[in-house]
Amino acid sequence: MARATLIGFSAVAMWALLALLTDASGAVPPFLLSAITFTIGTGVGLVARLIMPATDSRQKIPPQVWVIGIAGLFGYHFFYFTALRNAPAVEASLIAYLWPLLIVLGSALMPGERLAWNHVVGALLGLAGTFLIVTKGGGLAFDARYAFGYAMAGVCAVLWSAYSLLSRRFPSVPTSIVTWFCAATAALSLVCHLMLEETVLPVGAGQWLAVLGLGLMPVGGAFYAWDIGVKRGNIQVLGSASYAAPLLSTLVLISAGFAEPSLRILAACVLITGGAALAAKSLFLRKQATSGAEA
Numbered sequence: 546m547a548r549a550t551l552i553g554f555s556a557v558a559m560w561a562l563l564a565l566l567t568d569a570s571g572a573v574p575p576f577l578l579s580a581i582t583f584t585i586g587t588g589v590g591l592v593a594r595l596i597m598p599a600t601d602s603r604q605k606i607p608p609q610v611w612v613i614g615i616a617g618l619f620g621y622h623f624f625y626f627t628a629l630r631n632a633p634a635v636e637a638s639l640i641a642y643l644w645p646l647l648i649v650l651g652s653a654l655m656p657g658e659r660l661a662w663n664h665v666v667g668a669l670l671g672l673a674g675t676f677l678i679v680t681k682g683g684g685l686a687f688d689a690r691y692a693f694g695y696a697m698a699g700v701c702a703v704l705w706s707a708y709s710l711l712s713r714r715f716p717s718v719p720t721s722i723v724t725w726f727c728a729a730t731a732a733l734s735l736v737c738h739l740m741l742e743e744t745v746l747p748v749g750a751g752q753w754l755a756v757l758g759l760g761l762m763p764v765g766g767a768f769y770a771w772d773i774g775v776k777r778g779n780i781q782v783l784g785s786a787s788y789a790a791p792l793l794s795t796l797v798l799i800s801a802g803f804a805e806p807s808l809r810i811l812a813a814c815v816l817i818t819g820g821a822a823l824a825a826k827s828l829f830l831r832k833q834a835t836s837g838a839e840a
């Protein structure tokens with residue numbers, strides 16, 4: 546379980562590169578960028594199929610798995626982009642980032658899972674740290690004019706947490722299925738682009754390399770790693786630790802010279818790291834108990 550949890554957290558680490566690579570990709574509109582990067586993500590899955598052990602082709606994939614997977618990957622991005630078009634980015638992003646907390650709380654409804662106080666407190670500490678990062682130390686100004694955008698951000702949070710939790714109910718479904726979720730998301734994103742956006746392609750090798758990086762990591766490899774984590778890892782720990790994504794993203798931007806370090810970032814680091822450690826307390830104690838029993 547610990548290994549699967551770490552693999553799942555590698556997805557969080559890859560998502561930390563999303564802001565930097567998206568900024569470096571130029572003025573490509575969101576749905577077109579999603580279509581291109583998820584196409585690359587599909588390629589990641591196809592290459593993995595060539596080098597990984599083959600799965601049983603006779604295994605039947607339940608219809609609900611297709612609905613959960615496509616709704617999770619495409620639905621999250623569709624409603625997130627819609628939220629940003631209809632509400633201020635700070636408030637919309639913070640609402641959308643309720644999904645780790647919803648994963649932790651929703652895990653109590655999963656068979657064989659037990660929700661402890663440290664999971665909830667750890668997730669709340671992570672949310673507090675994310676608040677400091679997203680608001681840049683300022684306040685929130687929810688305005689009734691943007692109610693639709695806020696609602697779309699809320700749908701984002703519910704969709705991604707539901708996708709993560711429901712995926713856990715199908716542990717026997719191979720991670721290779723994510724390949725086809727990515728393909729469907731790419732196709733649907735292209736349809737949305739043609740209907741809603743003007744075409745602006747990356748310019749120059751630098752922007753194309755940034756798009757390639759997005760497709761290989763935050764939009765490609767991350768979803769395969771996340772699938773392993775939510776199916777076989779400790780989902781409460783993974784949910785709480787997911788609040789590290791905005792923190793790591795900010796640290797990446799600081800390292801690249803796009804942001805300045807501050808006491809606010811330090812405070813967020815303490816809150817998010819402390820929350821993740823608190824949420825993982827039971828995992829560490831279980832591991833120690835197992836080691837002691839084996840000795």
